[in-house]
Amino acid sequence: MASDADFLVAFLLGILPGLAILWTSLRRFDRPYVDHTLFDDRRVFGSLAVGLVFGSIASVLALNLPRSDIASLLTALAATILFEESFKLVWLNRRSYRGRFDTTFYGVPLGIGAATSGVVAAAWLSRITLYAPETLSLLVVYSVSLGLANADTGALIGFGASRQDTLGSFLRAIVVRFAHGAFLLPFLLRVDEPFAAISAATSVGFVSIVYFYVYRRILPGTLPEEIRRELRREKRRAAPRG
Numbered sequence: 001m002a003s004d005a006d007f008l009v010a011f012l013l014g015i016l017p018g019l020a021i022l023w024t025s026l027r028r029f030d031r032p033y034v035d036h037t038l039f040d041d042r043r044v045f046g047s048l049a050v051g052l053v054f055g056s057i058a059s060v061l062a063l064n065l066p067r068s069d070i071a072s073l074l075t076a077l078a079a080t081i082l083f084e085e086s087f088k089l090v091w092l093n094r095r096s097y098r099g100r101f102d103t104t105f106y107g108v109p110l111g112i113g114a115a116t117s118g119v120v121a122a123a124w125l126s127r128i129t130l131y132a133p134e135t136l137s138l139l140v141v142y143s144v145s146l147g148l149a150n151a152d153t154g155a156l157i158g159f160g161a162s163r164q165d166t167l168g169s170f171l172r173a174i175v176v177r178f179a180h181g182a183f184l185l186p187f188l189l190r191v192d193e194p195f196a197a198i199s200a201a202t203s204v205g206f207v208s209i210v211y212f213y214v215y216r217r218i219l220p221g222t223l224p225e226e227i228r229r230e231l232r233r234e235k236r237r238a239a240p241r242g
Helices: 004-029 041-063 070-092 103-125 133-162 166-188 195-221 225-238
Strands: none
Touching (some): 004 103, 004 133, 004 195, 070 133, 103 195, 133 166, 133 195, 166 195
8 A cells, every 4th residue: 555655756756847847948938037027926837836736636536437448548538638638728718817928937837737647646656666666666766757748738729818719729739649658558558568668658759849848938029029039139149248
């Protein structure tokens, strides 16, 4: 039976990589990089908490879906993805979020929270061998993969909400999650090594490419033009002169 210590280890496996992704994503939009923080800290941590709660519900539902063969596993995976991304869509398109440029930023912690709960569920399924080095290593890679995937789609859906492009952003997020699920499928099927490790690693590679796009284009692209001009001026003033 899993102990409190096992749960703590599982939670840390999920939350630590997630917090690193969150910090990397938002640090450019906080002091000292800008004169004033471009997002609300309360909404960031509130979105993280909401993601954790919702992710727990989604994980419980996913664990109770039949997984007796490949077809049922694919159905469970598809249902979980659609459920998670639909929730992000609804949450980030509420009246107090829709049309705000900073909504894009809040999609990242929302996704990180959901990913953390998914990692905890995966660790619970692997609790018998949780402390084996190969299990811990795979769970760390899985945590990074799931964290990046959910941060990517959270930002994409948040960006769509900020631009009032609901359907387009949702479809892009779904494509990213299904492609990620395809890379991750051998890992989820618990195939023998080294194929499970290769599956997890390639899924990280895929979502890292998407994250590079999100980091370079989506997150700064959500800012109003006047703020972007101000940031460019600050960057030029801060650049060393030869």
